[in-house]
Amino acid sequence: MTLEKTRLHILRKTVDLAPKAKTGVSLHCHTEHSKEMLDFIPHYAEKLPIIATFWRKEREKYLAKEGKGIDFSTAYWSPPLTPHSVYDIEKRQIENAGLSPIVSLTDHDSIDATLAVNEHAPNTHAPISMEWTVPFEYGFFHVGVHNLPEDRAEDLTATLLDFTFNTENQSNERLTEMFAMLNEIPQVLVILNHPLWDIEIVGQERHEVLLKSFIRQHGRWIHAFEINGFRSWSENKAVIELAEALGIPIATGGDRHGCKPNTVINLTNASTFEEFVSEIRNDKRSEVVLMPAYEQPLHSRQLESFAEILSHYPAFREGRQRWFDRVFFDTGDGNGVRPLSSHGWKRGGPTWLRGAIWTLGVLGSPTMRPFFRLARKRVDRVPRDLDKAKFVLPEIEDISMSLTSDPIS
Numbered sequence: 001m002t003l004e005k006t007r008l009h010i011l012r013k014t015v016d017l018a019p020k021a022k023t024g025v026s027l028h029c030h031t032e033h034s035k036e037m038l039d040f041i042p043h044y045a046e047k048l049p050i051i052a053t054f055w056r057k058e059r060e061k062y063l064a065k066e067g068k069g070i071d072f073s074t075a076y077w078s079p080p081l082t083p084h085s086v087y088d089i090e091k092r093q094i095e096n097a098g099l100s101p102i103v104s105l106t107d108h109d110s111i112d113a114t115l116a117v118n119e120h121a122p123n124t125h126a127p128i129s130m131e132w133t134v135p136f137e138y139g140f141f142h143v144g145v146h147n148l149p150e151d152r153a154e155d156l157t158a159t160l161l162d163f164t165f166n167t168e169n170q171s172n173e174r175l176t177e178m179f180a181m182l183n184e185i186p187q188v189l190v191i192l193n194h195p196l197w198d199i200e201i202v203g204q205e206r207h208e209v210l211l212k213s214f215i216r217q218h219g220r221w222i223h224a225f226e227i228n229g230f231r232s233w234s235e236n237k238a239v240i241e242l243a244e245a246l247g248i249p250i251a252t253g254g255d256r257h258g259c260k261p262n263t264v265i266n267l268t269n270a271s272t273f274e275e276f277v278s279e280i281r282n283d284k285r286s287e288v289v290l291m292p293a294y295e296q297p298l299h300s301r302q303l304e305s306f307a308e309i310l311s312h313y314p315a316f317r318e319g320r321q322r323w324f325d326r327v328f329f330d331t332g333d334g335n336g337v338r339p340l341s342s343h344g345w346k347r348g349g350p351t352w353l354r355g356a357i358w359t360l361g362v363l364g365s366p367t368m369r370p371f372f373r374l375a376r377k378r379v380d381r382v383p384r385d386l387d388k389a390k391f392v393l394p395e396i397e398d399i400s401m402s403l404t405s406d407p408i409s
Contacts, residue, residue: 028253303364
């Protein structure tokens with residue numbers, strides 16, 4: 001099957017992309033302003049070798065001492081880098097590929113990073129954007145909202161976040177109003193991020209039922225689906241196939257949280273982000289590149305990112321240098337959510353936690369990458385060329401029949 005809405009390039013080595021396009025667009029980057037929730041920890045801690053043993057011992061110890069389980073519902077961490085650092089790293093990668101850079105930072109439910117970058121970078125190349133958490137039925141979705149108008153950005157953000165955090169406002173009718181509001185602004189780009197990822201941990205089958213319901217009811221407001229730099233090739237391939245079946249273009253999203261640049265970018269001949277938006281929304285076409293780093297085993301890259309997130313950065317400002325300065329937790333002592341460092345830790349926490357962090361660091365080191373390469377499933381090996389990708393359209397009649405016949409504009 002030939003892709004109609006998306007032109008895809010798979011790179012095995014760094015090349016000059018100037019003959020292919022004028023501009024590179026990096027989407028979906030996280031900075032220190034992003035609050036990354038930790039409620040997933042019990043789910044994954046049970047599955048990680050070695051760490052699972054540490055986790056079970058600490059959980060039992062905490063239960064015996066406190067008479068209740070560890071509550072991660074309000075706990076969160078923030079990525080290590082500042083908005084300017086993330087912007088500069090993304091900009092440099094694109095320039096090294098021979099392209100003019102556009103970078104859209106998207107922290108969770110916050111535009112603070114983009115407002116900070118706009119102090120020295122033009123809005124045309126550093127749009128005001130965020131990753132909006134959208135509660136829906138028994139789960140939620142992450143939606144990239146890019147290029148909010150400068151004069152209305154803060155008011156629009158407040159309106160969107162009122163839907164996210166005010167449960168009294170969370171109705172399907174209200175969500176339709178939110179999407180319609182964004183859609184009426186021609187310069188805004190709305191992307192459904194990592195659509196097939198069971199991010200709410202309800203089970204893959206239930207997540208796909210939820211996704212179908214979301215697309216049926218709100219798909220007409222979505223301008224593009226995202227292929228994500230930190231999701232597997234098999235999952236991204238399925239996203240591309242679903243988007244093609246629905247007639248929706250693809251956009252990239254690196255979803256970086258550590259110190260490495262995004263592994264996926266968009267190509268365009270647009271000179272500004274607004275022109276790029278028009279290509280996606282009106283022309284319904286896109287050109288995307290999987291950078292050479294994307295070919296590396298996903299689990300290896302994920303663990304490498306964890307190691308970066310948990311590293312010590314002595315050059316950072318006070319209160320951001322150590323990983324436990326950047327993790328926030330309510331211990332139930334009446335002081336609310338505070339950095340773990342406020343609890344007087346000098347060496348980075350109890351022995352079990354330091355052991356878990358050391359394990360992550362070892363597993364995320366480049367020397368371990370060959371082992372992950374051997375263990376990788378065949379379906380997750382990035383093809384060397386598109387002829388070997390073998391895209392197949394899924395059955396989507398129960399979805400597509402409910403989408404509006406009018407263009408998504």
